[in-house]
Amino acid sequence: MKVLTVRLEDIRDKNAEITAELPGALFPVLSEMIHSGEVIVTSPVRVEITAAHEFDHVRVSGRVEADIRLTCSRCCAEYDDKLGSTFELFYTKAQGPAPVLDEEIELSETDLVSVSYKGDEINLIPEVDEQIVMELPLRPLCSGDCRGLCTACGGDLNVAECGCHREVSSLSFGALKNLKINQ
Numbered sequence: 730m731k732v733l734t735v736r737l738e739d740i741r742d743k744n745a746e747i748t749a750e751l752p753g754a755l756f757p758v759l760s761e762m763i764h765s766g767e768v769i770v771t772s773p774v775r776v777e778i779t780a781a782h783e784f785d786h787v788r789v790s791g792r793v794e795a796d797i798r799l800t801c802s803r804c805c806a807e808y809d810d811k812l813g814s815t816f817e818l819f820y821t822k823a824q825g826p827a828p829v830l831d832e833e834i835e836l837s838e839t840d841l842v843s844v845s846y847k848g849d850e851i852n853l854i855p856e857v858d859e860q861i862v863m864e865l866p867l868r869p870l871c872s873g874d875c876r877g878l879c880t881a882c883g884g885d886l887n888v889a890e891c892g893c894h895r896e897v898s899s900l901s902f903g904a905l906k907n908l909k910i911n912q
């Protein structure tokens with residue numbers, strides 16, 4: 730049985746409910762990010778979905794959640810976080826040979842995404858994958874007021890103030906200063 734696939738014949742007269750706990754590696758883009766070390770997924774990816782046939786489209790409402798571990802972009806420490814996204818997808822049957830462009834409308838609470846499908850089943854993996862990846866921060870921060878690393882000695886300023894002079898906060902200046910002292 731295929732995971733996260735809605736068969737149109739199953740939702741002809743009733744809604745389909747799908748609840749699944751899946752490995753992060755099942756989602757292509759997320760899997761790439763796991764391989765490149767951008768994120769560690771520390772739990773199964775939990776997906777809850779309701780698919781309903783309405784008029785000329787299939788509405789898929791759902792939620793995806795996972796526990797993740799990220800590396801802070803300021804202090805380089807790993808920290809644990811949770812991600813969760815509630816979404817609503819509208820699948821419309823592709824018409825004719827011309828490709829139907831996906832449209833995306835951002836709303837405050839839920840993302841409304843319109844996708845085209847072909848054939849008699851809908852594979853939800855690509856869109857759920859996108860929902861997860863969109864939730865990942867571009868510049869992860871362990872906390873909003875993370876002080877980062879000292880540009881002179883590399884010490885973690887969240888742990889202790891090292892006492893370095895950092896008026897000119899550039900690594901090359903720090904290195905030059907140390908060089909002069911050592912001579």
Ligand SMILES: [Zn+2]
Pocket residue numbers: 801802803804805806870871872875876877
């Ligand atoms: Zn940090």
Ligand SMILES: [Zn+2]
Pocket residue numbers: 879880881882883884891892893
């Ligand atoms: Zn320092």
